[in-house]
Amino acid sequence: MLHLEQLLLKNNLIDSKCVSCKVTSPKAHDNWFSFEFFFLANSHAHKLINYVIDTVLSKHSVSKSVIAANLRYRYTNYVEIVPLNPFDLVLLPKSLVKESGGVGPLCLVYKISKYIHIVDAFNSWKAIRTYEIDARQYWNSPF
Numbered sequence: 001m002l003h004l005e006q007l008l009l010k011n012n013l014i015d016s017k018c019v020s021c022k023v024t025s026p027k028a029h030d031n032w033f034s035f036e037f038f039f040l041a042n043s044h045a046h047k048l049i050n051y052v053i054d055t056v057l058s059k060h061s062v063s064k065s066v067i068a069a070n071l072r073y074r075y076t077n078y079v080e081i082v083p084l085n086p087f088d089l090v091l092l093p094k095s096l097v098k099e100s101g102g103v104g105p106l107c108l109v110y111k112i113s114k115y116i117h118i119v120d121a122f123n124s125w126k127a128i129r130t131y132e133i134d135a136r137q138y139w140n141s142p143f
């Protein structure tokens with residue numbers, strides 16, 4: 001998350017078009033950070049959303065509601081980012097282990113980009129086996 005925040009600032013995607021930005025810290029029952037960005041135009045929000053989707057493994061959903069006072073639409077864009085970090089130890093679901101073709105169920109995440117790059121944690125004494133998990137595979141069976 002910190003890496004994404006640095007990329008957004010470096011590429012000047014949060015500029016004068018962003019009305020306000022709010023970072024919510026984790027609550028007692030979960031450990032999720034959230035960023036809330038408010039834009040005047042929906043096209044400005046889509047520029048940021050497209051960048052996030054192209055940079056990290058994530059999924060996007062949109063809801064639209066009518067503001068009764070002036071019959072305008074209010075859009076809420078929700079981007080969910082994979083909650084994994086490099087060097088996390090993960091247990092893959094059985095369906096993903098079968099799909100991977102030889103990678104064991106216990107793996108180490110070594111890189112996250114548009115794909116989750118994993119390495120087999122225990123069967124690497126024979127040969128190092130790596131595998132890339134794309135968005136479709138992850139969201140069908142998250143781990």
